Amino acid sequence: MFAEERLEKIIRLLNDRGKVVVKELSEIFEVTEDCIRKDLKTLEKDGLIKRTYGGAVLNRQSAANSNIVNRRSLNIEAKRTIAEKAFEIIMPNETIFLDISTTNILIAEKLAGGNKRVTVVTNMIDVINAFSKSDHVKVIGTGGVYYKELDGFVGSTAIETISRYKVDKAFIGSVGVNIFDKSVTTFDIEDGNTKRAIISAGKSVYLVMESKKFYMDGVYKFADLFDIDAVIVDTDPEEQILKELEKADVEII
Known part of the structure; x- marks a missing residue:
């Protein structure tokens, strides 16, 4: 599986579950936990998620206040x-x-x-x-x-x-x-x-x-x-x- 495909599937899992855990993602995608941590770092850099201890959650947006x-x-x-x-x-x-x-x-x-x-x-x-x-x-x-x-x-x-x-x-x-x-x-x-x-x-x-x-x-x-x-x-x-x-x-x- 290409890295881009794995990143997309991680986002889908987050949309479904609200949060993900590194260990579980490692088992799902059959890659090392270090590999998953790099994936999550990439997604966080893109502003899509927020990393937490042992996993990640979706990066919710603050609605823009306007009249x-x-x-x-x-x-x-x-x-x-x-x-x-x-x-x-x-x-x-x-x-x-x-x-x-x-x-x-x-x-x-x-x-x-x-x-x-x-x-x-x-x-x-x-x-x-x-x-x-x-x-x-x-x-x-x-x-x-x-x-x-x-x-x-x-x-x-x-x-x-x-x-x-x-x-x-x-x-x-x-x-x-x-x-x-x-x-x-x-x-x-x-x-x-x-x-x-x-x-x-x-x-x-x-x-x-x-x-x-x-x-x-x-x-x-x-x-x-x-x-x-x-x-x-x-x-x-x-x-x-x-x-x-x-x-x-x-x-x-």
Whole structure:
């Protein structure tokens, strides 16, 4: 087996398992442990993994913090795929929550262009604006302290309003999910606390995010995977991620 092929297979094992051990890799590939250590050193130099005592783990990325305006233009096709899936599971006459998320703007646009009579509760200005010409959608804004960078309302006043609602489905954005420690993260503490209130308000809670975010982390944990009912993604993640989601009783859509 060529070294390049072995490196590729090590990455696949890491995607499946989350971590690898030098001794086990040596047995799998029938090479010396020193050879495996050199392989891991090469992968670490390329920024793909982080070596640990006796093995290695995937090098998770820290999600880049940017305001909503900048994020709206990123990964548009992936977000449209997610929005289509979300639109399909929203039933007529339901009350839903769309939180601060660029994907949720696209869900709002789908609802505005459709004919499903629904009630939308939201703390995001661009979601409210999406329904400016839609007579079939009732829109409720939370109010609260406006954060320009987030294009929405977060904090204690918004949370107090949210706590009075019980919605059929809550659609929540996230900058990262770590299936191994079960954390769901965002950038901002006030945004995170508001998202936690939205989770409490939802009879069913859906994360809307691109599959690549299973390999990213934000700086503030606002939920555990066990708080989530389903994750709506653009493409199916790796097999190990699917297994961990199943263990946490989280559906993938």
